Amino acid sequence: MADVLTLSAVDAYYGEVQVLRGFDLSLAKGEVLCLLGRNGAGKTTALKAIMGLVAVRGGTIMKDGTDLSKLAPHEVPKAGVAYVPQGRRLFSELTVAENLEIGLMARGKGRVTREAVLDLFPVLRERLSQRSGTLSGGEQQMLAMARALCIEPDVLLLDEPTEGLMPSMIARIRETVAGLRERGVSTILVEQRVDAVLSLADRVAFIENGQNRETVDVEKVRADPAYVHRYVGVG
Amino acid sequence: MTITTRDWALHLGVIAILLAANFLLPEYHRGVFSRVLVLAVFAMGYNLLFGYTGLLSLGHAMFFAAGLYGAGLPLYHLGWSVPVSFGTGLMAGIAVAAVVGVLALRTTGVAFMIVTMMFAQVFYLGTLYFTTWTRGEEGLVLSQAMRSVEFGGWSLNLSDPSTRYMLALALFAVVLLAMLWLVRSPFGRTLVAIRENEERMRMLGYDVFRAKLTAVVVSGVFCAAAGAAYGLLFGYVGSGFASIQYSILPLLWVLLGGAATTLGPLLGTLFMFYIIDYSSGVTSAYLLVVGVTLILLVLFFPKGLLGSVRERWLGWLP
Numbered sequence: 023m024a025d026v027l028t029l030s031a032v033d034a035y036y037g038e039v040q041v042l043r044g045f046d047l048s049l050a051k052g053e054v055l056c057l058l059g060r061n062g063a064g065k066t067t068a069l070k071a072i073m074g075l076v077a078v079r080g081g082t083i084m085k086d087g088t089d090l091s092k093l094a095p096h097e098v099p100k101a102g103v104a105y106v107p108q109g110r111r112l113f114s115e116l117t118v119a120e121n122l123e124i125g126l127m128a129r130g131k132g133r134v135t136r137e138a139v140l141d142l143f144p145v146l147r148e149r150l151s152q153r154s155g156t157l158s159g160g161e162q163q164m165l166a167m168a169r170a171l172c173i174e175p176d177v178l179l180l181d182e183p184t185e186g187l188m189p190s191m192i193a194r195i196r197e198t199v200a201g202l203r204e205r206g207v208s209t210i211l212v213e214q215r216v217d218a219v220l221s222l223a224d225r226v227a228f229i230e231n232g233q234n235r236e237t238v239d240v241e242k243v244r245a246d247p248a249y250v251h252r253y254v255g256v257g
Numbered sequence: 258m259t260i261t262t263r264d265w266a267l268h269l270g271v272i273a274i275l276l277a278a279n280f281l282l283p284e285y286h287r288g289v290f291s292r293v294l295v296l297a298v299f300a301m302g303y304n305l306l307f308g309y310t311g312l313l314s315l316g317h318a319m320f321f322a323a324g325l326y327g328a329g330l331p332l333y334h335l336g337w338s339v340p341v342s343f344g345t346g347l348m349a350g351i352a353v354a355a356v357v358g359v360l361a362l363r364t365t366g367v368a369f370m371i372v373t374m375m376f377a378q379v380f381y382l383g384t385l386y387f388t389t390w391t392r393g394e395e396g397l398v399l400s401q402a403m404r405s406v407e408f409g410g411w412s413l414n415l416s417d418p419s420t421r422y423m424l425a426l427a428l429f430a431v432v433l434l435a436m437l438w439l440v441r442s443p444f445g446r447t448l449v450a451i452r453e454n455e456e457r458m459r460m461l462g463y464d465v466f467r468a469k470l471t472a473v474v475v476s477g478v479f480c481a482a483a484g485a486a487y488g489l490l491f492g493y494v495g496s497g498f499a500s501i502q503y504s505i506l507p508l509l510w511v512l513l514g515g516a517a518t519t520l521g522p523l524l525g526t527l528f529m530f531y532i533i534d535y536s537s538g539v540t541s542a543y544l545l546v547v548g549v550t551l552i553l554l555v556l557f558f559p560k561g562l563l564g565s566v567r568e569r570w571l572g573w574l575p
Contacts, residue, residue, distance in 0.1 A: 071461055099462030107460070118445065124450050127443050128461040139335040173462060 026051050026085060026208050027072070027103075027177050032079035032238075034071040034232075043232040045081070047210075049177065053182065054209045055237075056219040058254055059229035064245045065212040066108065068229070072210075073105045074098050099128065104175035106166045108182045108212075114155025118146055121154050121165055125172030139168045141199055160191030167198065178202065178227060179208045181200040184218055196222055216254065220244055228253040260441045268437055270429045271520060279422045283392045287422055291533065293526050294425040295487050296506075298432045300514070300522030302479030303507035309440060311452030315504050316357070316373030317480055319380040322499035323353040324481030329388060329494030332404070333397045339406045339415070341453055343485050350481020351474060353380075358473030362466060365455075377504055384496035396495025404489055415546035421490045427488050429523075432479055436519050439475070440575050448472055449517070480507075513554060515564030519575045524562050 027049040034042035041064050043060050049055050057065040072078045072083055074095040083090040099105075113121055133182055140147045143164040145160060149157060156166055163183055170178065180199070184192045192215075197207055199222055213219050219226060227237040230253055243249045278290060299321050299504025306312045332342040361372045384391045391397070406413040414420055439445045446467050450456050459465050488494045497503070506529075507522075514525025529547075537548035558565040567574040 075456070075460070095459045096462055096464050099460065105460050107457070111454050111457045113450045113457070115453055118448060120446055123443070124446060124458075125461060127447070128463055169461070 025049060028084045029068070029081065029208075031081035032068075032071055032078055032083060032091070034224065035077045035079055036066055036067075041076070041232050042071060045071070045232065046234050047227060047237070049208050049210060050224075051176075051208055052203055052206045053224045054203055054211060054222055056211045056213055056223040056226045056240075057229050058213070058216075058219060058226055058250070058253060059211055063229040064232040065229050066181055067232070069105060069107075069181055069210065069212060072098070072103060072179060073162070080143065092105045099173050099175070100176050102173075103179065104173050105172035105179040106163075106170045106181065106183060112154040112157075112162055112169075113163060114153065115128035116154060117151050118154055118157070118165055119150040121169050121174060122146075124128070129173040132178045134172060134174050136172075140173055142171065142201065143168045145194075160194070163187060163195060164198075167195070170177065171202075178207055178223060180209060181212045182214060183211070184213065184215055214249055258489070260437060261573070263440070263573065264437060268519065271523075272417070272426070272433065275426055275429070279419060279426070287418055289448060289530060290461070290527075291418070291425045291490065292487075293523075293530050294422075294429040294551075295483050295490065295529075296510070297523040297526045298429055298486070299480050299483035300507045300510040300526050301432050301436050301519075302476045302483065304474040304480065304511045304516060305436065305448075305473055305517075306437070306520050307508065307511055308518070309445065309452065310448040310469060312469065312472070313370050313508075314361075314373040315370045315376030315501070315508075316361075316375075316380075317507055318499050318501065318503035319357065319373075319377040319474075320350055320450060320477040320480035321356055321484035321487075321503055322380060322384065322496075323349040323477070324484030324486075325488045325494050325498050326484075327386065327481065328485035329397055329399060329488040332399060332489070333494070334390065336403075338548045339489055342481075343489060346485025346488070347478060347481055350484070352475045354474045354477020354481075355470070358470045358477070363467050371531065374501065375506065377499070377501070381496060381499040381501070384499050391494075391496060394496050396493055399488065399492040399494065401492070404492060414487060415490055417493070422534060425486065425490060428482060433519065433523075434480065435479075437575055442516075444468070445484065446473070509551075512561055513551070515561030515567065518563040518567060521561055521563040528562065 025048045029045055029047040032042050032045040033040060033141050039213045057068060059065050067076055071078050072090060074093060078091040085101055088101055090101060113124065122139060126136060126241060145161060146165055146168060149161060154162065157165060182193050202209060220243065223240045225237055225239055279287065282290060303317050306314055316407055324346040328342040328346030331337040331345050357376050361369055364372050385393045401416045404415040447463065451465055451468060510525035510529055511522055513528055514521030532547055532550055533543060536543035562566055563574060
C-alpha cells in the first residue's frame, strides 16, 4: 500500500536538546500505526515534529510531495494532517457548537458538515450549547477528535486519546478510529495502553531514545510479548 | 453564532436610554456622560484586545494619543476641517497600531506588556520632545472657532453640550454595534479561541499572527477614534493623555465592567468616574475609598460587574 506520510532521518530539538535522532517512519493509506515506548522516548515529539511544533533541523517529513518540515505550523493542517494532543486542549469557554465551528472555519470550503461530524460522535449532539469546559473527560476527547476531523484530514495524529477515560468511552474511541480506517484515514496513535494498541493497530513502531528501533505488524507483537517487554518494560 | 433578537434589543435599548439621557440629565451629569461615552469607546477598543483576544497591553494610551494628536495637530497647525482631522486621527491610529502590532506581536505574555509599554513611553516622550508642535504637557487648546463644522451655511458647534453629547453617543453607538457584530462573527470567535489556546488554533490551521495583528489594528482604530473625538469635542490635546496612566485606566475600566463583555467597558468607565466624583466630594482621601471599593468588587465580582452577571445569571450576554 502506498505511503501517505514518510519521515526520513528526522532530527528534532527542544531548544538545544536533541530529542529525535535520525527518526524514520512511514505510514500507509488507511493504516493505524501505534507508537510505543517508555516515557521520554520521543513519541509525542514525533507527532509535534510532524505538526511543526518543535524545531526540525535535519531530515524530511514528506506528504504528497510536500516536505512538511518546511511549512509554518498553521500550514500543516491545510496539507491534510490533524492533531489531537494529549489533554484535549479544547476552547473551554466556547460551547461545543462553537468549538466545532472553529474547526469547520479552519477547513474553509470542504465537504464535511457539522452534521456529518456529529454522526461520528452522536453524544455531542445533545451537548451543542454546553460550554466545552464542563463536559466529561470522554466527551471532551470526542469533541477534540470531532474538531480535528472538521478539517477533513487524511492523516490523523492522536496522542493518548484514551488517557483517564472510563472503559465505555475507550471502546467508543476505538470504534471511531476503526471507522476512520474504513474511510481511508491513516492514523498515528501514541498510546500507553498495550491492550488498546493490540486491538487497534495494524503496525507498531517501537520508539527508544528518539529513534524508531523497529516497526512490526501487530500480529507479531501479539504472538511475541517480548517486544512489549523489551521496549516498554511491561507485558 | 448570529446576533439574536435579544442581543439587538439589549444593545439598542442601552443606546435608546443614553439618547433619552441627553434630555433628562442635569447639565453637569450630561457633561460627565459625554466624557464617559468617549472614554468607553477607548475601553471597548482595549477590551477587544485584552478581553476577547487575551493580549494584555500596557501601551494603549499610545493609540488613544495617536488619534488625539492625529486629529488635533492638523486642526491646530494646518487649519484642516473637523471631519478631515477626525479622519487623519483614525489614519494615525491605524498606522501606529499596525507598526507596533507587527513588532510587539513577536512577543507574548509579560514581554508583550513590556514592549507595548515601552512603545507608549517613546510616544509619550515624543509628545514632550516636539514641543514646537505639541506644546508638551501644556498642550494645545482647540478653540471653538477651530472646532466649528460648516455644511453649506449650516454650522455645528461642538462646544454646545447637547451637540457634544449627541456626537459622543453617535460614536459610542457605532463602536458598540461594531463590537457586537465583531464578537458574534467568526472572526470574534477566532479571537476568543486564540485567547483560550493559541497553539491549538495554530494546529487547526489558523494564521494566529495575522488574526492577532488584525485585532491590534481594529483595537487601535477604536482607541484612536476615541482620542480624536476627545480632542475635537473637548478642545484639548495634551501629552498627559499619552502617559502610562491612560494605558492603565482602560484596563481598570474593562476589569471593573467585565472583560470580554460588550457593555462592560461602558459600565466600568461610568462606575469609575462616579466613584471618584462622589468620593472626592466627601473626602480628600478619595483614592482610599476608590481602592476599598475596587477590592470589594474584586472579592464579590471577580470577573467584573457584567462578567460576573453573565457567569451567574445571564449566560447569553455577549
